[in-house]
Amino acid sequence: MKKVLSAVAITLVLSGAAYAAADAHRNTGCGLGTLLWENRADNSILLQAFQATTNGTSGSQTFGISSGTSNCQQPSKFVSSDKLINFVQANMDNLAKDIAMGKGETLDTYGELLGVAQDQSGAFNSKLQNNFGRIFTSEHVVVAEVIDNTLTVINN
Incomplete structure (x- = not known):
């Protein structure tokens, strides 16, 4: 188990450099996680994983999309x-x-x-x-x- 976790950590660190310049909002979408960690200097894949996990587990992304909040934009043809x-x-x-x-x-x-x-x-x-x-x-x-x-x- 430790070997697997070590391999995942190394992969995250190495691939994090490739994603560091990427726009987190584009990768993780809108929601609470993106709002909480959007202004961090470190835009690594690990940080983006935290953003995406928070968005997914809090349900804020779905609510944000349907309500136009949490830095989300409501679709123009949104149906109640x-x-x-x-x-x-x-x-x-x-x-x-x-x-x-x-x-x-x-x-x-x-x-x-x-x-x-x-x-x-x-x-x-x-x-x-x-x-x-x-x-x-x-x-x-x-x-x-x-x-x-x-x-x-x-x-x-």
Whole structure:
């Protein structure tokens, strides 16, 4: 065990020099760990490992991305997942009917929750209608699959 730890330490020290000039934020992302150790003169791989571990174990990176805090930037097309999930869950049958028809109030609301611009709603509705079978893959499809399948369709 000591030999393994020694080998890891040597590898970290040797490879740390290669990464010393690298931007830690680019390698470790945003979050609490990056904030805590961002202004250190030593930007070694070991320090970056501490940053990444803190980001991962504290859950601050996920929260930061979704809220736009902790030196993270919220995606421009961020969807409130709770609202979206609750909406699809409560309206699954109506959503399927509206997508099949290519129009309807439930489909319009779904588009709004996904951040579809008003002037793009017609194209969005048509695209979903044309890909109904890819979104509702079976009568036992679950909410997460419907959302994931929709995002796959609109991103292709």
